[in-house]
Amino acid sequence: MIKVIIAGATGRMGRRVAHMVGEHPRLEYAAAFEATGNLHIGRDVGELLTGTRSGIVIRKGLEAVIDQGDVLIDFTFHKATMEFARLAARHGKAMVIGTTGLSPENLAELKELSRSFPCVQSPNMSICVNVLFKLAKKTAAVLGDDYDIEIIEAHHNRKKDAPSGTALKLGEMAAAGVNRNFSDVAVFERNGIVGERKPHEIGIQSIRAADIVGEHTILFAGPGERLEISHRAHSRDHFAKGAATAAAWVVEQECGLYSMFDVLGLQDF
Numbered sequence: 001m002i003k004v005i006i007a008g009a010t011g012r013m014g015r016r017v018a019h020m021v022g023e024h025p026r027l028e029y030a031a032a033f034e035a036t037g038n039l040h041i042g043r044d045v046g047e048l049l050t051g052t053r054s055g056i057v058i059r060k061g062l063e064a065v066i067d068q069g070d071v072l073i074d075f076t077f078h079k080a081t082m083e084f085a086r087l088a089a090r091h092g093k094a095m096v097i098g099t100t101g102l103s104p105e106n107l108a109e110l111k112e113l114s115r116s117f118p119c120v121q122s123p124n125m126s127i128c129v130n131v132l133f134k135l136a137k138k139t140a141a142v143l144g145d146d147y148d149i150e151i152i153e154a155h156h157n158r159k160k161d162a163p164s165g166t167a168l169k170l171g172e173m174a175a176a177g178v179n180r181n182f183s184d185v186a187v188f189e190r191n192g193i194v195g196e197r198k199p200h201e202i203g204i205q206s207i208r209a210a211d212i213v214g215e216h217t218i219l220f221a222g223p224g225e226r227l228e229i230s231h232r233a234h235s236r237d238h239f240a241k242g243a244a245t246a247a248a249w250v251v252e253q254e255c256g257l258y259s260m261f262d263v264l265g266l267q268d269f
């Protein structure tokens with residue numbers, strides 16, 4: 001069995017990842033940790049999540065558990081994620097990163113670190129969203145410059161980063177489809193007398209409200225018609241299942257930085 005360490009084990013995603021690791025035929029939940037100050041440190045993770053003892057105690061920090069697993073699954077916070085990646089690289093442990101909000105500098109460092117460990121990093125582990133990424137690029141390429149591209153995302157009111165990592169990736173994919181550099185054309189805010197929309201803009205709007213799990217729409221609007229492609233998450237389980245699939249996959253890979261396109265075989269789609 002492949003031994004899994006879960007970072008941020010008591011977070012919204014950490015809890016669902018625990019469930020999906022338990023359901024996976026080749027994965028075993030080996031260790032859990034949280035950051036200093038977390039109220040759950042020292043508690044049995046099974047007792048906390050399901051009411052049944054598991055024998056896995058929530059430890060303080062990755063260093064306390066790094067030797068207990070083959071692969072680390074991380075849904076935490078970007079600064080913590082980078083610390084974990086440095087440690088995983090030093091120990092040659094595989095890693096799955098779902099945390100969003102990583103900067104271009106973080107991603108460049110991750111690429112460098114991945115010479116020492118195999119790592120899957122993706123802002124969205126859902127199979128449908130990964131198909132949506134591909135559709136965004138293909139649709140943009142077919143419709144071309146006559147269609148305005150806009151992205152709308154909605155998430156729960158506890159989310160810390162905006163726009164979502166998924167919305168940013170959708171923007172990058174659509175921009176690539178029409179041969180634009182996303183960072184040159186992205187518009188994240190419209191407020192006041194902003195003037196007419198420039199034809200090449202790709203706008204991103206973020207909604208934060210209550211318990212919305214995660215919704216993304218990319219729209220292509222042309223004269224007299226528009227196409228909207230949407231994904232709506234009904235729960236966090238498909239993200240967690242994707243992370244478990246990625247964990248079982250990444251332990252068998254050479255050192256390097258991979259995406260869910262690699263895990264799901266979508267690279268050529």
Ligand SMILES: NC(=O)C1=CN([C@@H]2O[C@H](COP(=O)(O)OP(=O)(O)OC[C@H]3O[C@@H](n4cnc5c(N)ncnc54)[C@H](OP(=O)(O)O)[C@@H]3O)[C@@H](O)[C@H]2O)C=CC1
Binds near residue numbers: 123
């Ligand atoms: N790629 C994907 O498919 C998805 C990605 N995400 C991303 O995952 C991330 C987490 O989301 P979510 O689960 O909702 O967030 P939560 O805040 O519910 O969970 C984060 C967990 O990480 C813990 N944590 C924070 N810092 C550290 C640290 N230094 N060491 C150990 N644990 C730490 C938190 O502990 P504490 O509460 O004590 O701070 C908490 O338990 C976000 O970036 C989100 O965007 C979410 C869903 C899907």
Ligand SMILES: O=C(O)C1=N[C@H](C(=O)O)C[C@H](O)C1
Binds near residue numbers: 123124155166214
């Ligand atoms: O924070 C979340 O909840 C989610 N974050 C990811 C993102 O930022 O894209 C993925 C998902 O939509 C849920």
